[in-house]
Amino acid sequence: xxxxxxxxxxxxxxxxxxxxxxxxxxxxxxxxxxxxxxxxxxxxxxxxxxxxxxxxxxxxxxxxxxxxxxxxxxxxxxxxxxxxxxxxxxxxxxxxxxxxxxxxxxxxxxxxxxxxxxxxxxxxxxxxxxxxxxxxxxxxxxxxxxxxxxxxxxxxxxxxxxxxxxxxxxxxxxxxxxxxxxxxxxxxxxxxxxxxxxxxxxxxxxxxxxxxxxxxxxxxxxxxxxxxxxxxxxxxxxxxxxxxxxxxxxxxxxxxxxxxxxxxxxxxxxxxxxxxxxxxxxxxxxxxxxxxxxxxxxxxxxxxxxxxxxxxxxxxxxxxxxxxxxxxxxxxxxxxxxxxxxxxxxxxxxxxxxxxxxxxxxxxxxxxxxxxxxxxxxxxxxxxxxxxxxxxxxxxxxxxxxxxxxxxxxxxxxxxxxxxxxxxxxxxxxxxxxxxxxxxxxxxxxxxxxxxxxxxxxxxxxxxxxxxxxxxxxxxxxxxxxxxxxxxxxxxxxxxxxxxx
Numbered sequence: 001x002x003x004x005x006x007x008x009x010x011x012x013x014x015x016x017x018x019x020x021x022x023x024x025x026x027x028x029x030x031x032x033x034x035x036x037x038x039x040x041x042x043x044x045x046x047x048x049x050x051x052x053x054x055x056x057x058x059x060x061x062x063x064x065x066x067x068x069x070x071x072x073x074x075x076x077x078x079x080x081x082x083x084x085x086x087x088x089x090x091x092x093x094x095x096x097x098x099x100x101x102x103x104x105x106x107x108x109x110x111x112x113x114x115x116x117x118x119x120x121x122x123x124x125x126x127x128x129x130x131x132x133x134x135x136x137x138x139x140x141x142x143x144x145x146x147x148x149x150x151x152x153x154x155x156x157x158x159x160x161x162x163x164x165x166x167x168x169x170x171x172x173x174x175x176x177x178x179x180x181x182x183x184x185x186x187x188x189x190x191x192x193x194x195x196x197x198x199x200x201x202x203x204x205x206x207x208x209x210x211x212x213x214x215x216x217x218x219x220x221x222x223x224x225x226x227x228x229x230x231x232x233x234x235x236x237x238x239x240x241x242x243x244x245x246x247x248x249x250x251x252x253x254x255x256x257x258x259x260x261x262x263x264x265x266x267x268x269x270x271x272x273x274x275x276x277x278x279x280x281x282x283x284x285x286x287x288x289x290x291x292x293x294x295x296x297x298x299x300x301x302x303x304x305x306x307x308x309x310x311x312x313x314x315x316x317x318x319x320x321x322x323x324x325x326x327x328x329x330x331x332x333x334x335x336x337x338x339x340x341x342x343x344x345x346x347x348x349x350x351x352x353x354x355x356x357x358x359x360x361x362x363x364x365x366x367x368x369x370x371x372x373x374x375x376x377x378x379x380x381x382x383x384x385x386x387x388x389x390x391x392x393x394x395x396x397x398x399x400x401x402x403x404x405x406x407x408x409x410x411x412x413x414x415x416x417x418x419x420x421x422x423x424x425x426x427x428x429x430x431x432x433x434x435x436x437x438x439x440x441x442x443x444x445x446x447x448x449x450x451x452x453x454x455x456x457x458x459x460x461x462x463x464x465x466x467x468x469x470x471x472x473x474x475x476x477x478x479x480x481x482x483x484x485x486x487x488x489x490x491x492x493x494x495x496x497x498x499x500x501x
Contacts, residue, residue: 001153001176001180002072002149002151002152002153002155002157002176002180003069003072003157003176003179003180003215003218004036004069004072004073004149004151005149006180006218006219007029007032007033007036007069007218008033008146008149010029010033010218010221011029011030011032011033011034013029013221014029014194014221015028015029015030016028016029016030017029017194017221017223018223019031019032019065019221019223019224020032020062020065020223020224020226021197021223021224021225021226021242022060022061022062022225022226022227022228023227023228025062027062029221032065032066032069034144035066035070035139036066036069036070036073037070037073037142037143037144037145037146037147038139038140038142038143038144039066039067039070039135039138039139039142040070040071040073040074040142040147041142041143041145041147042138042139042141042142043070043071043074043076043101043138044074044147045142046101046121046133046138047100047121048071048074048076048100048101048121049074049075049076050074050075050076051075051076051077051156052076052077052100052101053076053077053079053097053098053099053100053159054067054071054076054077054078054079054099054100054101054102054103055079055080055081055090055093055094055097055099055101055102055103056068056071056078056079056080056081056102056103056205057081057083057085057090057102057103057104057105057108057111057112058083058103058104058105058108058125059083059105059107059108059203059228059229060200060201060203060204060209060226060227060228060229061105061125061226061228062226063103063105063125063135064080064105064204064226065214065224065226066139067103067135068080068204072149072151072157073147073149074147074149075149075151075155076100077156077157077158077159078157078158078159079093079097079099079158079159079160079161079171080158080160080204080205080210081093081161081205082203082205082206083105083108083203083205084203085111086111087111087112087114087115089169090102090111090112090115091115091117092168092169093161093169093171094115094117094120095117096168096171096366096367097159097161097171097366099120100119100120100121101120101121101122101123102115102120102121102122102123103123103124103135104122104123104124104125104132105124105125106124106125106126106127107228109124109126109129109132113129113132121133123135123138151176152176153175153176153177153180154175154176154177155175155176156173156174156175156363157174157175157176157178157179158173158174158179158210158211159171159172159173159174159366160172160174160205160206160207160210160305162305162306170365170366170368170371171365171366171367171368172207172305172306172362172365172366173362173363173364173365173366174211174308174362174363175363177359178211178308178359178360178361178362178363179211179215179308179360180215180219181308181310181333181358181359181360182211182212182215182307182308182309182310182333182360183211183212183215183216183218183219184216184219184332184333185212185310185331185332185333185334185360186212186213186216187216187219187220188332189313189331189332190216190246190273190275190299191272191273192216192217192219192220192222192246193220193222194220194221194222195222195245196217196220196222196223196245196246197222197223197225197242197243197244197245197246197270198213198214198216198217198222198223198224198225198244198245198246198247199225199227199235199238199239199242199244199246199247200213200214200224200225200226200227200248201227201229201230201234201235201238201247201249201253202230202248202249202250202253206305207305207308207309208248208277208278208301208303208309209248211308211309212248212301212308212309213246213248225238225242225244230249230253232253232256232257232260232263233260233262235247235249235253235257236257236260236262236263236266236268239266239267239268239270239271240266240267240268243270244270244271245270245271245272245273246271246272246273246275247271247273247274247275248275248276248277248301249275249276250276250277250278250279251276251278251279251280251281251285253276254274254276254281254285254289254293254298255281255285255288255289257292257293258288258289258291258292258293259292263292263293264292268293268294268295271293271295272297273297273299274289274293274295274297274298274299275299275300275301276298276299276300276301277300277301277302277303280300280323280324280325280326280397281300281323281324282323282324282419283319283323283324285323286298286319286323290319295316296316296317297316298316298319299313299314299315299316300313300314300319300326300327301313301331302314302326302327302395302397303331303356304383304385305362306361306362306375306381306383307334307356307358307360307361307362307381307383308358308360308361308362309360310330310331310333310334310356310358310360311326311330311331311334311336311354311356311383312326312327312328312329312330312331312336312395313327313329313331314326314327314394315327318394322392322394324396325390325394325395325396326387326395326396326397327394327395328392328393328394328395330356330358333358333359333360334356334357334358334360335356335357335358336354336355336356336357336395337354337355337380338352338353338354338355338387338388338389338395339352339353339355339377340352340353341353343377346388346389348388348389348390348391348393349388349389349390349391350388351386351387351388351398352386352387352388353382353383353384353385353386353387353401354383354385354386354387354395354397355377355380355381355382355383356380356381356383357379357380357381361379361381362381384400384401384402385397385399385400385401386398386399386400386401386404386413397415398413398415398416399413399414399415399416400415403415403433403492405432405433405434405442405444406434406441406442407434407437407440407441407442407443407444407470408440408441408470409441410470412434412444412470412471414431414432414433414434414444415432416467416471417432417444417446417463417467417471417472417473418430418431418432418446420463420466420467421446421448421459421463423466424454424459424462426450426451426452426454427448427449427450427454428449428450428451429448429449429481429482429490430446430447430448430449430482431446431447431448431482431490431492431495432444432445432446432447432473433445433447433492433495433496434496435475435496443474443475444471444472444473444474444475445473445474445475445476445477446473446475446476446477447476447477447478447479447482447495448476448477448478448479448482449478449479449480449481449482450478453478454478456476459476460472460473460476482495483495
């Protein structure tokens with residue numbers, strides 16, 4: 001089984017069912033499958049074949065879905081990249097992935113127009129440009145006949161690049177087995193059915209929207225509702241207009257929308273599953289979101305790209321007492337342990353690293369065998385997340401392993417300090433890092449952005465009331481904004497490079 005066969009099968013089973021809906025376009029499964037065949041033939045005519053890497057640089061638009069399945073249908077490997085990347089970042093991925101082609105959307109063309117790479121097939125939506133062919137022209141002249149796709153579950157499917165918070169991004173290589181496993185997990189865990197209508201607003205270049213929700217919809221024949229970007233207005237409009245049933249978003253998407261003045265006047269009654277991931281919500285935030293969205297089915301998912309993603313779930317009814325936790329069990333087809341540095345299971349209350357085992361796990365890092373070996377203990381994927389079980393068996397993430405600060409031989413977890421600092425009036429983002437110290441090895445520094453200047457002594461007193469003395473940062477630095485990568489994650493490495501004061 002492969003992704004292409006799933007789409008082809010749904011075109012026979014549900015020919016008139018809407019497959020893709022977006023502003024200005026509505027495609028049935030039969031129409032989508034026909035366009036996939038046409039574009040697949042066009043790519044073959046341009047010399048793209050089995051195993052070739054094809055970079056996809058598009059927002060959430062129908063052309064993304066057509067290109068995604070067309071590339072896979074001809075046996076090539078799809079490489080979706082974030083729509084916010086710069087030309088230099090895209091050039092690195094083109095080189096590292098050994099890409100034979102790039103497909104770009106005209107709205108993003110300025111970021112790639114100047115790319116120069118020998119023997120690279122370049123295609124853009126809209127009109128052709130110097131060195132770039134037109135997506136629509138190729139599609140129009142592509143042949144209609146079905147393209148047989150005999151790929152097996154263990155064949156290579158997709159190459160996703162990590163956000164690169166600590167250096168150059170790594171290419172995460174997936175088999176069809178990996179992707180179909182996590183898609184099936186979402187279908188079971190979140191009741192995705194042919195009549196479901198899945199709202200896709202988060203970038204499809206990310207593993208959770210792409211593998212969990214787009215592929216879950218294709219797995220069973222649901223309708224995929226696309227928007228090119230996220231805004232609270234677009235979210236509210238799409239749910240009300242398209243009667244969507246499932247949505248996955250980052251916590252910030254929920255928090256921004258919860259404060260929107262229109263939310264209480266918008267019909268959200270069609271929604272059955274509100275899903276968030278990437279970071280936890282506090283108990284206070286959960287209550288605010290539940291009240292604003294009028295739902296008791298707000299669900300947290302935890303995982304990482306290298307796991308498909310798969311990991312754990314905190315279900316709606318568990319939020320009342322365990323908001324901030326990532327749940328107490330692994331998702332379908334996944335196993336979870338928390339282990340110490342020797343690989344031994346830790347006791348409740350003891351901090352260790354989360355490791356995951358399941359068929360959703362990646363094949364490995366592309367062209368990086370050393371990093372692949374470091375990422376696994378046998379069949380267990382090391383997440384780099386430090387966590388502990390509470391007395392009820394719920395899992396609480398403490399911090400990233402690489403971010404732990406060791407000062408005077410004592411471990412300090414920046415996440416704990418960051419969460420307390422965010423409670424200080426006016427502070428909107430914070431990163432706590434370790435900087436070199438001649439006696440203690442490291443000392444704690446807090447870098448933050450706020451709506452107005454913050455008096456250091458008042459902030460220090462605020463923290464001293466809520467944290468042990470050794471956890472209170474010795475150094476503070478206020479900035480206009482913290483550096484972030486294209487995925488929106490705070491970059492700590494440039495802050496560490498700045499050193500102490």
